[in-house]
């Protein structure tokens with residue numbers, strides 16, 4: 619074998635620093651009240667589903683990084699739980715998670731549902747944003763369901779809440795309208811800098827976490843009323859079998875017997891449906907066959923129990 623030539627080695631491109639001179643990078647905290655479309659918007663900007671999404675408020679419970687790498691920038695989005703008035707320890711953890719994203723960020727992306735006038739929880743978010751030094755970009759989401767006259771009126775009302783808003787832009791995360799323009803605007807407000815992550819890394823989450831979240835997403839989608847909020851997914855086994863199949867065993871927690879009945883459904887129909895839908899999406903995400911084993915367990919008041927919360931990753 620010929621001796622190694624150090625020049626060969628040095629000429630290898632470095633994916634972190636080998637970027638154009640106008641390259642920019644930074645961390646963007648995605649904040650807002652529950653259900654405005656923060657996770658949908660982050661996924662749309664990434665072009666890939668990293669965070670789960672549902673029609674129920676308080677879907678996101680942890681901070682989740684989504685990494686967008688372009689030739690001219692790398693943006694690390696931190697999706698956060700919706701800021702609201704907490705009613706239990708889980709809620710306190712969630713709001714805390716959201717607040718913690720701000721001190722390490724270069725920019726706050728404030729997402730609102732512009733089809734609606736600001737609510738109490740939007741004012742809570744505004745108070746948090748006024749209380750910190752970061753520049754704020756206001757993403758006025760859901761323009762696809764906003765009548766034009768409402769857009770102007772509501773935009774004014776949201777802008778008035780946070781003097782630190784440097785830029786606002788109307789988007790539809792669902793219809794992918796204005797999403798690329800939003801990324802361009804965000805880039806302009808980031809400092810020059812290298813890549814922080816390899817260009818092909820889209821998130822910081824683990825496969826286990828993603829599997830548990832996709833199970834929870836399907837439960838949120840099909841359950842009504844107070845049941846979704848009482849659901850936690852306790853992933854107990856995640857194991858690659860010799861056959862190549864990934865075996866996943868998860869317990870779905872609810873707080874009451876009545877909720878267990880709803881989750882299982884008549885003749886087990888509901889839990890079968892949740893399992894089938896979740897399995898399909900986990901298989902697509904992992905690119906492997908999955909055997910999904912779900913059990914429903916009643917854990918009274920787990921949302922108020924510090925030991926359970928810690929075990930579930932909510933502390």
Ligand SMILES: Nc1nc2c(ncn2[C@@H]2O[C@H](COP(=O)(O)OP(=O)(O)OP(=O)(O)O)[C@@H](O)[C@H]2O)c(=O)[nH]1
Nearest residue numbers: 652653654655656657658672676677678700791792
């Ligand atoms: N019509 C419309 N619906 C949207 C849009 N963006 C998101 N949604 C819907 O709004 C609901 C909430 O979306 P999420 O992305 O889960 O909202 P979130 O802000 O992350 O919510 P939390 O995690 O609970 O704080 C879902 O039903 C989405 O499909 C949009 O641009 N237009």
Ligand SMILES: [Mg+2]
Nearest residue numbers: 656657677678
């Ligand atoms: Mg969310």
